[in-house]
Amino acid sequence: MNPPTNKPSxxxxxPAATSSPAAFDARRFKAMERAGFNRIAARYAEGAHLRAxxxxxxxxxxxxxxxxxxxxxxxxxxLLARDAALRIAPGGTVLATDIAEGMLAEGARRCGEHASTPxxxxxxxxxxxxxxxxxxxxxxxxxxxxxxHPERALAEMHxxxxxxxxxxxxxxxxxxxxxxxxxxxxxxxxxxxAPKVARxxxxxxxxxEVLQASLAAAGFVDIDIRPxxxxxxxxxxxxxxQAFLDLAGGAAEALGRLPEASQQALRSAVVDELAxxxxxxxxxxxxxxAHTLVATARRxx
Numbered sequence: 218m219n220p221p222t223n224k225p226s227x228x229x230x231x232p233a234a235t236s237s238p239a240a241f242d243a244r245r246f247k248a249m250e251r252a253g254f255n256r257i258a259a260r261y262a263e264g265a266h267l268r269a270x271x272x273x274x275x276x277x278x279x280x281x282x283x284x285x286x287x288x289x290x291x292x293x294x295x296l297l298a299r300d301a302a303l304r305i306a307p308g309g310t311v312l313a314t315d316i317a318e319g320m321l322a323e324g325a326r327r328c329g330e331h332a333s334t335p336x337x338x339x340x341x342x343x344x345x346x347x348x349x350x351x352x353x354x355x356x357x358x359x360x361x362x363x364x365x366h367p368e369r370a371l372a373e374m375h376x377x378x379x380x381x382x383x384x385x386x387x388x389x390x391x392x393x394x395x396x397x398x399x400x401x402x403x404x405x406x407x408x409x410x411a412p413k414v415a416r417x418x419x420x421x422x423x424x425x426e427v428l429q430a431s432l433a434a435a436g437f438v439d440i441d442i443r444p445x446x447x448x449x450x451x452x453x454x455x456x457x458x459q460a461f462l463d464l465a466g467g468a469a470e471a472l473g474r475l476p477e478a479s480q481q482a483l484r485s486a487v488v489d490e491l492a493x494x495x496x497x498x499x500x501x502x503x504x505x506x507a508h509t510l511v512a513t514a515r516r517x518x
Contacts, residue, residue, distance in 0.1 A: 241415040243365035247316060249414055249467030250363065254293065255319030256470055260463040262294040262323055267460060268359070270447040271387055271509055272297055275358050276304060278443070278513050279385035284308040285353040288377060289335070290342045290370070291315055291360030295324030298335040301356060306333045312352075314340035343369040350379045357386040359509075361431075362419045363466070371435035380518020384437065387445070390508035391423035396494060397449055397507040401461040404486040405472075409479070412471060428512055437514035445509045452502045454488040 254261065265272075275297065281287065281304040289298040289311060298313035305311065313335040315321050321337040328334040340346065342357070343366050355374045364370040374384050389395050398419060422428045425442045432440050451457040462469045472480070494503045 241365070241417070245414045246365055246416065246467065249470055251316045251467075253465065253467035253470035254315070254317035256473070257463055257466070258294060258317065258319045258323040260459075261320065262296065262327060264460055264463045265296045267449045268447075271445055271511075272300065272358060274445045274511050275356065275385055275387050276300055278441075278511050279354055279356060279383060280513075281305050281309075281354060286351065287311045287354045287356065288345075288347070288352045289313045290340075290355065290357040290374070291363070292324065292335075292337075293317070293320045295321065295328060295335050295337060297356055297358045298324070299328050299333075301354075302333040302335050311335035313337045314342070314345075316341065343373060345373045345377055347377045349376055350382075352377050353379055353382050355382070355384040355386075357384070359387055359389065361386055361388055362417060362421050365417065367422075367431065368435065371431060371437075375436050375516050378516040380516055382516050382518075383513055384432075384515075385511070385513045387509050387511045388422040388428060389419050390444070390510060392418075392420045394423070394506075394508035395420065397505040398461070398464075400490045400494070400505065401458065401487065404483055404490050405468075408482055408486060409475075412468075414467070414471075416468065423510070425510055428510060432512065432514045436516070438517050440512065440514040442510050442512045445511045446506065447509075448504050448506045450496060450500060450502060450504050454491055454503070455484065457491060457503055457505065458484055458487045 281301055283305055285305045287301050287305055287309065289301060292298050292313035292315045295313040298311045302311040313324060318339050321339060325337050342364055355378055361367050378384065389398060392399050428442055429440055451460060462472065491503045494505055496502050496504045
């Protein structure tokens with residue numbers, strides 16, 4: 218696999234305002250995501266333990282084997298790609314791609330020069346510079362919902378897979394099943410005006426039927442969708458709020474520019490929002506659950 222040379226696309230969760238934002242501008246959205254994830258690259262990588270259970274479920278579903286060629290979309294700092302590389306050694310290759318060069322640089326720094334290290338390259342999931350039928354597996358962890366045109370990204374996944382090749386992806390569940398994300402979003406929606414750059418909902422593929430239909434429309438077959446639930450423990454409300462910001466990409470970029478008074482108001486609101494998630498054991502703090510879907514689908518052949 219030759220690394221692509223073009224840019225733009227995105228990765229992980231971000232707040233979605235409930236009021237009426239401006240018309241969606243995909244170009245501006247991508248620019249904000251790129252800036253946001255470049256800004257939080259190191260902290261995003263540090264938070265990998267929060268999503269470790271989901272990452273393992275996704276890699277298991279991908280049925281990786283030695284010698285395979287794997288493409289990881291919206292790879293961020295390459296945490297999923299790094300673990301995939303261990304599973305396809307010896308003889309396999311992993312290409313980790315993302316919009317944010319800073320995230321990729323962080324991934325390369327963390328991976329070092331081990332034999333099973335992925336290759337890193339900036340790329341747009343909606344317009345990949347890879348040959349048709351050039352990979353055996355495509356991974357997309359917590360990414361599909363952030364692509365401005367997910368149907369284009371799915372079409373590209375289908376195109377670059379060999380006949381019989383497998384895509385494995387994960388998405389957040391419906392809003393009410395992901396307090397890990399929506400508690401912070403609810404505070405933002407109550408206290409702040411709608412964003413200047415409209416954002417696609419991170420929950421838009423949370424219904425299995427919606428995800429199934431999207432994969433089928435892209436030409437995939439043998440579609441399998443399974444739930445994966447996990448919970449995250451936070452020492453206090455500040456710990457939770459920081460973890461949310463460390464996932465939020467372009468939204469974190471915008472929130473970081475708010476006046477200090479507005480940021481303090483948000484932090485105070487989060488304390489009240491978490492009242493129903495107090496941890497009942499000796500650890501104290503809060504426990505926030507998250508429901509996700511893990512899907513696999515094949516290119517016919």
